Amino acid sequence: MNLLQEALRYLNDPFNWTRSNGILELLGEHLRISALAVLAAMVFAVPLGMLLGHTGRGGGFTVALSNVSRAVPTLALLTIFAVTPIGFGPTATTIALAVFAFPPILTNTYVGFRGVDRDVVEASRAMGFSDLQVATRVELPLAAPLLMTGVRTAAVQVVATATLAALVAGGGLGSIITLGFRQQDYGAVLAGAILVALLAVLTEVLLAALSWAVTPGPRRLPFLHGRPAVRSADPAMAAPPL
Template sequence: MDAGADVSAFGEAVVYLNDPYNWTRPNGILDLLGVHLAISTVAVLAAMVVALPIGIALGTSGRGGGAIVVLSNVSRAVPTLALLTLFAVSPIGFGNRATTIALAVFAIPPILTNTFVGFRGVDADVREAARAMGMRRGQITARVDLPLALPLVMTGIRTAAVQVVATAGLAALVGGGGLGRLVNLGFGQQNYGLIISGAILIAGLALLTELVLVLVSWLLAPGPRRLPFLAPRSRSVAAPEPTASGVPL
């Protein structure tokens, strides 16, 4: 497309997104948004169910670091679209279920890696002090390890969630729902305004997911919580100037 066509396509996208009917009609933006969120939420939750226990177990034992790295790298090297293609010729088939499983596999590596690193990084002296106080292993994990590892764990969950939301549009390629159907329909009709509309909605939803999970991480972080722009600034105290006799004023 030339510059004029680009401007026209963006104008069509703005018109499409500003039409309330496109949001509220059956299979409109709101319906597609609900399906998109459902696919993404189930995929991230499934990945958490698999990755968190493994990451916690290996992180607290201090073993399995090499296996975590290998598994993470292998999982990231497998494209989601390749998994969807394999699922299409398997009993899993097409649709939202296949997309959810593929996205869950895609979400496991960042959650698993960050959980493992977070729990492994807890100071051994802190654990030993907790044992000396009479805490059992489960109590140490829940009341000592988890609060200290939580920032890294939430970073992994946030990274996985944003990646899943941004990739869930692939569901439209295998007969599923979600906002990717707008992009797919736009390509089928050569309607660049519709393509841009779908891309804007998916990107906006990914950004909103990032912001919401940053807020959740901030709320769950242990210790006093202060917004960065409200944090008190440390004032430097100037050293007293020495007099001619060498004694400070």
């Protein structure tokens, strides 16, 4: 029996799904860790990106902070946490993954706000909008496609990287892979890798649909009318006519 057949046999066994520490339980842990990490990153990255993008200041700071955060290896953070009061477990993994998710969300939020047509911003101010109203009611909707691209990128990366949680007793689908290596059950290792890959693809598809849904203006699926939909990389193109 080849490796792929062993992996499919592992995935087709109902006991592997429903037992204690089975696939369903580990999937729930994986999703919980990933969701908390992305939400934590958004709590800090989105307001900071909105502030810097709205004011037009701190572009160099944003790039530098993103590059520094991206350069910190997640596994290195987990190792550091092991000798601190944080220790091992889901909390350490969530914090490390939140740091990992921070750069793309911050960068895309900042670029999205800076990409909003300045004429639209000035027109809203001429209508009496305050700075807060301009940021939340004008710039945020127009920057939403690019912001969501950052969230989508971060979420997919976090879902894939959350397999490291198994190395620090954090649970998740990575436990299938690490246990398979310990038992030299390479069919289980491949099965765990397949599950993580499918979960990452599903995350990408769902968040892409959400990004499409929050894009202002007429919405058109890419395969309709023989031409592509508006790209989220240029939020100003999605501005509704004044």
